[in-house]
Amino acid sequence: MTISAFLPVFNEEARISHALESLQWCDEIIVIDKNSNDRTREIAQSFGAHVKIVCMENSEAYDSNEWQLFIDNCTSEWVILFTASDVLSPILAKEIRTLISKPDFPFDILDVPFRRYVLGIDSPKSPWHARFSTKVMRKSSIILDMKDVHAVARFSGAKYRLENFEKYHMYHLTHENVDKMMSNHIRYWRAEGKSDKFSMGASAKGVLKEFFRVIYKRSFLLGYDGLMLMFAYLSYFMMSFVYKWEAKRGNGQKCYADIRAQISDEWKNFRKL
CATH class of the missing domain: 3.90.550.10 (Spore Coat Polysaccharide Biosynthesis Protein SpsA; Chain A)
Structure with a gap:
């Protein structure tokens, strides 16, 4: 074989x-x-x-x-x-x-x-x-x-x-260092935000599920090391939800563009006074 x-x-x-x-x-x-x-x-x-x-x-x-x-x-x-x-x-x-x-x-x-x-x-x-x-x-x-x-x-x-x-x-x-961990996670968060396989509801429930998982594993008994593992682990699922939220409901770019355009128009009118 x-x-x-x-x-x-x-x-x-x-x-x-x-x-x-x-x-x-x-x-x-x-x-x-x-x-x-x-x-x-x-x-x-x-x-x-x-x-x-x-x-x-x-x-x-x-x-x-x-x-x-x-x-x-x-x-x-x-x-x-x-x-x-x-x-x-x-x-x-x-x-x-x-x-x-x-x-x-x-x-x-x-x-x-x-x-x-x-x-x-x-x-x-x-x-x-x-x-x-x-x-x-x-x-x-x-x-x-x-x-x-x-x-x-x-x-x-x-x-x-x-x-x-x-x-x-x-x-x-x-994940030899935190920067490497975050850069790897970002690639997955972006893909998850674009995927039709995931819903915001399921993602929110997933965060709660993983919270209880770290409690069950008793990671906190490792002291600061355990807290780091807990926070790093949970941050993945929380930020995954944020990326999915942005893909479905995010309006930051349009909102800010509208405000900038409004203020720009106000300045143009102000200069005419």
């Missing part, structure tokens, strides 16, 4: 070599490069012929077309989802390879042990915490919904979980 990695990137010269190092066991690595203007593409090419670079335009909002580009260029039966934030234990890579190479393996989807660090913090009390994540699947199990933002792909089939959490992990080392 062969496996392809899906790696979308933009200006990732500082991190892409670490991600690619963790993917050398794959038969094919498809790098979806969003017209990086640093050394991202050069570094990717240096990893060999099994790295396939596919280019697309970068956009101010998240563009789900990266998924379709990957599917169109993927030649393997199996897929592993990766980002420049990810690194993978070699023991886990070997385990994945062993499982999918079995001719009689009856599963379509693999959940892998997962550790998500946010601004350098990983804790079961983090609202982002998850012990497992769906990262490996048969290509045939992927179903795309291009109108969605966070759930562009869903997976259909029998699921297998690699339970040895203490032995190996996939690490997601996201």
Whole structure:
């Protein structure tokens, strides 16, 4: 059985070599490069012929077309989802390879042990915490919904979980600083504001739901670190609502243009006096 990695990137010269190092066991690595203007593409090419670079335009909002580009260029039966934030234990890579190479393996989807660090913090009390994540699947199990933002792909089939959490992990080392976090979030907020999949009512309910989630996770017990995680996490959902409000009800530009035009007319009339 062969496996392809899906790696979308933009200006990732500082991190892409670490991600690619963790993917050398794959038969094919498809790098979806969003017209990086640093050394991202050069570094990717240096990893060999099994790295396939596919280019697309970068956009101010998240563009789900990266998924379709990957599917169109993927030649393997199996897929592993990766980002420049990810690194993978070699023991886990070997385990994945062993499982999918079995001719009689009856599963379509693999959940892998997962550790998500946010601004350098990983804790079961983090609202982002998850012990497992769906990262490996048969290509045939992927179903795309291009109108969605966070759930562009869903997976259909029998699921297998690699339970040895203490032995190996996939690490997601996201948001190394607050500026990076906010710039990434803005791209998703813009896309969500334009999407027909989201309503203001559902978004408002989502904020309340996530508020109770951070209370349930007891993030506040981590002290200032926990408060930071709570505020950063909730700010995503609150600002998502603000962007959707602007898309449906925002009138700032017209309102201000009307006021400026009114005052401009007043000054013209004042000068005539």
